[in-house]
Amino acid sequence: MVRSLKKPLVDDVPTEEYLGVDQERAGTALRRAGSSLTLLASLLLEEAMTPEIRHRVTSERGLAVLVEAPSAAWVPHLRRALAQIAKWGLIEGRDGSYQARRKPTDGAAELVEAVAAGQRVAVICHAPEAHVPPAFIAAADLRLRTGRPTAALVAAAIRALTGRTPRKLPTSVEGLDLPELALALRSGAGGATGCVKRLQRTLAARASSAPLREVPLVHNLHGMGEPGGWARRLVDDFHTMRPELFWREADKCSVWAGDPGTGKTSLAHSLALSLGLEFRETSVAAWFEGSSYLDKTIAALVEAFAGARARGREGRGVILFCDELDALPSREGGEDDRTGSYWKPMQQAYLREVEATAAAGERVILIGATNHPRRLDPALLRPGRFGRVISVPRPDASALEGILRQHLGEDLAEADLARAALAGLGGTGADVTAWVRGARRSARVAGRSMTLDDLLDEVLPPDDRSADDLWRCAVHEAAHGVVAHAFGGQVRKVSIVASGRRGGSTVIAPGDAQTLGKDGLQALVVSALAGRAAEEAFGLGVSTGAHDDLAHATGIAASARVSFGLGGTLVHRAPMERAATLLEGDPELRASVGRDLQRAYVAASGHVRDRRNLVEALARLLLTERVVDGGDFMRLMAAHDRAQAALDGQEACHG
Template sequence: MTKSTDKPSKSIIDSTPDDVAAMDDADAMLDALAKASPVADHSDGDDTAPTFAPPLPMRPSPDRLLPQLVLDRALGSALKRRLRRLGPPLAVVVQAPDADWVAHLAKAAADLPRPPDVFACDGTSKAEHRPTIGNDDVSASLRNGRHVIGVSQAPAAYLPSTLTAVADAHVAAALDARTIRRLVSACVGRPPRDIPDGVALGLSFHDILAAFRAGASPAQVVAMLVTTSAAKRRSTSTDDVPPLDRLPGLRGPARDWGLGLVSDVQAWRRQEIPWSSVPASAVLVGPPGVGKTLFAKSVAVSCQVPIIELSIGAAFAQTDGHLNAVCRHVSDAFSQAKQCSGGALLFADEMEAIPDRATLSDRNRDYWTPLLNLILTLSSEDMPGVIKLGCSNFANRLDAALVRPGRFDRVIELLPPDAQGLADVLRFHGCDFKGADLAALARLRPGATGADAASWARAAKRIAREAGRDMVLDDLVAVIAPDDAMSDRDRRRAAVHEAGHALAGFLGGRRLTLVSILSIKAVGGRTVMAGGMSVYVTRADAEAEIAILLAGRAAEIVVLGDASAGASSDLYAATSLVAMLHCSGGLGADLVHRATPDAATQLLAYDPVLRRAVADDLAVVQCGVLDAVRKNRAAVVALADVLVARRFVDGAEAEKIIRGSLPRAGRKPKTNRRPT
C-alpha cells in the first residue's frame, strides 16, 4: 500500500499566479494560457533595435495536469473547500478509471493545499492491497487531524475497509469532454469547439498523453484522441450488425427482454425513469452458435453504446496469470465501462470460466476466491448507464451469487431460430430467391442455429463463385442436404413413400409444408405438414393420423407392387396410437384403463387379446388408405417424379402437383370405422 504524508510542492491547480491564487479551480489560469499571444514585436522600424517581449506563462505538462484536472472535476467545488478549510478531518474515497490512473491521482491528491494522508491501492501488491491492511493507519490519521484520501480502481477490493466504511464522500474520477477541453487549452492552446463527448472513450492514462505530440495543434491533439479511441474499440466493432428489432431469427424471452431494455434506456436518457428502473443486467445462456455475441452487439447498436469486453480467458492470455494481474484486467474492464460518459455495454463472455465456489476444490480455492469476490463486488456497484450482459453455454456452472438481483440479475435462454427464423437469417446473408420457401428448406435441419444458417449461405456463395455464376436455390439445397449415396431404386421408393404421406395429408385437410427425400441424419425422407391431433383426441382424429402414417407404405404397394421395411417408424407410431386408444383413452372395445399412454405399447407383448384388437384396427385403416391411394395413384406418381428429379418440394408446390392430378380434389380416405 502506498501511503503519502510528506508535504509536496504546490499543484498547478492550487498554486497559480498571484492574481488567481484565491480561486477555487484553474479555469481562469487555463483561459489565460489558451489566450496567450505569440511574442509581440515592439520595434519602431529600426532593424537594429532590440526586440523585447513580456514573458509568456509556462504551459504545464499534460502528465502532471491531467490527473489534477480529473481529481478537481471529481471532488467538485464544495468538497474542495471542505478539504481546504480548518476543521474536522475528512475521509474521501476516489475511484480511479483504471489501475494505471491510481498512482497519478494519488500524486494529485497529495498536492492538495492541506495535504492529506493518501492511500493508493491498485492491486499490484497481493500482501498489502487488501481491505484488512492499513486500517490502523487510517484511524490514526483521522485522530491526528489529517484528511485521508484513498485512491483505487476497485475501492472495496483493495482499500482499507475502515476507510471505505467511514468515508464522508465517495467520488468517481472520470474523463469527459470538458476535462479534455481544459487540458488541451492549458497545454497546447484554444481547442476546437466541437469536441465529442466520447473523445477519450476507452483510453488509458498514457493513451491520452500520447496524443500531445510535439508541435501538434489543438485540433490535431483532439483528432488524435478521437482516432485512438476509435481504434481501441474496433475489436468489438458492430459494423453491419442490425438493431434488435431487425435481428433475424431472434425469438423468445431474449427478444422480449432486449426490446424492453432498449425502450427503457431511451426513456432513461430522456430522464423519464431512473437507471434503477432499467433491467440492465442479464446472462444469456444457450448452445454454441445460437448467437449470444451477435445479440450483445445488436443490443449495443440499438442502445447506441460501445461494447467493453471482459473475458477471463483473455485475462490469462494478456497477463502473466498472477492473481494481481488478472484482477487488474478485470477491474480495468469495469472501470472502462464506467468512464463511458454516454453509457456502455459490459459484455462478459464465456462466464462459465468463472468457477462456482460450491464446486471449487481446496487446491484451487485460495486462487479463485479473491478473483470471484472482486467480480461480485464490481458487478454489484451502482453503474448508471452501464448494461451488464454475460453469456454462457452452461447455466448450471454459474455461481449463484453472480446471477442474483443487483449483479447479473437474471438468466435468459437464447433459443435457436425456428424454421422461419432460419429463413430470415439466410435472406440476411444474401440467400433471397424469389418465390422460394426457405422456411421449408430450413425444416430439413431441425435444431440448426443462426451460425449454421450463416455457414450455409457462405458455402452456397462459394459454390456459385467457383462455378462463375450467380447463386441459385440448388446451391443452397446442395449445402443443407448434400447429395447422398442412395441408389436410383431406393430414391424412387423413398419418393413414392413420401408422396403417399403427402397425398393422405392433403386429402385429410392438412396443409403441406415440406416433402423431401433428402437423406439427413439417417432419415431417408420427410413429409412435414401443419396441424395435427388436438389435446382431446377423438377416434376420428386418431384414425386420420393413422391413415397418414400408413399411407407411405400403401403407396409403395400400389405404385411399386410391394412394401418395404422402410415404414418401421410409421408402423411404430401407428401401433402406439391404437394401443393408447384401447389401453388409456377409453376409445377401444371397453373403458378399462390398462396403462399410461407411454406404457401402452409394452402391453402388446403380454396381452394377446389387446394385440389382436390393435392389429384389426390397423388393418381396417390400411384397407381404406389403400383404396384412396389406388383412386389417386396419378397424384402419387406425379409428386414422386418431381421428388426423384429435385429431392425437395416445398408445401405449396406439392399441393399444386397433387391438386392437378386428382380426379376429384379434396377427397378424404375412407376408414370403414367399426362401432365402439
C-alpha cells in the same frame, strides 16, 4: 469544481462561463503540477470535492481518508496532488505495481498505529478491496470516489496549459486513461487545437466499433423466440417515441441466454442495423487481452463501458453487446479466499459500470449474452442493471424452414423446404449457415445450379459407419425416445445422423412444469440411462456411446442431493451445474450418487424390456429414414398402442 457542459466550448470565451472552473485555481494547479499528469490529477481531485469536503480534507484533525482512483495509473499522481493541498502524517498510494504490490492486510499495523495516534492518514487506491486493509476501509472517515475525467475537466486542463478553451472536444475522452490524456495534452504544445487533434487521433486509434454482419432486419428474422419479440418492440419504440423519452423510459437492457449458434450475436447485429446505431462488442476475454494484471483488466473493463456511454452521448446512441457474460464468476460461487480476493474488485467495478450504463437517460442499449445463465451473478440481473434473462430457443421446424429460406436467398426459390427443416430439427442458425454453404459448394464444383438434394446431403450427410454401428446407434436413440415418452416427455425428433462426436440425438421438449420433484428428476436420469440399458438388453454389450448420457445423469443425480435438498439433507452445497464436481473429493457423496444411478439404471432396463417391441420398431424405422420427427414418432406410438390393445382383447377372449 468542474461542472457539466451546458453548450459547446468556444475559443476566447472565459472558461468559467461554461466549465465553472476558477481560472486562478487552474493556473495555480498548473504551477503546482509541473506536468499534465499531475495537473489532470489535481483537477480530478478538485472535481470530486465539495467545499465542505475540501475543508475537511485540508483542516480536520485525525482524518482518515480513502481516495478511490479511476485506475492504477492515476494513483501516484492523485497521491502527489493530495499531498500538495494538505499535510498528512501518513499518505500511501497502492496501485498493485511491483514496488507496491501488497495483500489487503499488508501494512495494516502501520495504518492502524498512525490512525490510533491521531495522525491525518490518506490512502489512494484504484481497487481498495484488493489492496487496502479491510480495517482501514471500515474506519475511514471519508471515502472519496473521483470518477473518471469528464470532457469538461479535460477542457479545463487544456485551458490551464494553453490559455485557450478548445472549440470542440469529443465527450468520448471520458474513456481515455491518464497516460493517454497526458500524452495528448503534453505541455500544451500546438495550443488548444493541437491538444484536441492529438486526442482525436488517440480516440480513432482505439475505436472499438464492430462492423455489422449482413443479416436481415429484426422484423424479418425467424426463430429468435422471446428475444426476437423484445428486439422488435424496441425497434417500434425507437421509431415512435421522442429520443429523450425513448432513452429515459424504453426497456433497453436484457440478457439473452441460449446454446451456442442460436443466433444471439446475429440478433444484436440485426438490431443495430434496424435502429441505425453504432454497434460495440466487449467481453471478459477482451479485457484480459494483453495483460492479466488486475489493474489493466479493470481499466479495459471501464474503458469498454465508459467509451460506449461517451459515444452514445455524442451521437444517436450505441448498442453495447457484452458476450460471454458468465465468464466473470458469480460472487455466490463460493471461490476460495485467494481466488475471491482477485475477482472481487473486478466484480464490483463490473456492477458499477453496468449500472451506470443502464441508467435512464444514457443513450446505450445494453445487451448481455450467455450460454450458461445459471452461472450469472444475480446482482447483474437486478432492475437498473441488465434486468432479466430472456431465453433464445433452438428453432422449431417452422422457424428452421424460415431460416433456411433466408440463407438460401434466390436458390431453391420454388422448393419445399419442409423435409430439410424436419431433418435438421435440433440444429441452430449456425448449422443452417454451414448447410447452405456446403450445398452451394457442391453445386458450384459440379458446374450447375443448386438442387434440393444438395441441401439434403448437407443436412443428412452420407454415413460410412458399419451396419452394426448404425444398429447400435438406432437402438440407443430409440430407447431414449420411447422411455422419455413413457414418462410424459414430448419427443420432437429422434435421429441417427452423426454430428461431431455424437452418433445420433434425441430432442425432447421440456415439460410444462416449472419445477420438478424427486420423481421428475428421477425420470430424467432414467431416460438418460435408457440408451445404455437398451444396448445391453438387445445383446449388443455396453459401449462408449453413453459417455455424454452418463455425465448428464450423474450431474442430475448429484444435484438432487447437493443442490435441491432431495437426498436426505437440506444443505445446499453447490449450484446444479457444479454439483458433480463435488464427487471427486467426497467419497460418501460419490457412493450415494452411485447407488442412485444404479437404481435408475435398473428402472431403465425394466422400461426397455417392457417396451422392447416398440424400441425395435422405432430403431428399424430409424435405419430406413435416419430421422424420425415428432409426428411420425407419435403415429408409431399410437399404432403400437392399438396393436397392444387388440392383443390384450384377444387374450381376454381366450381367457
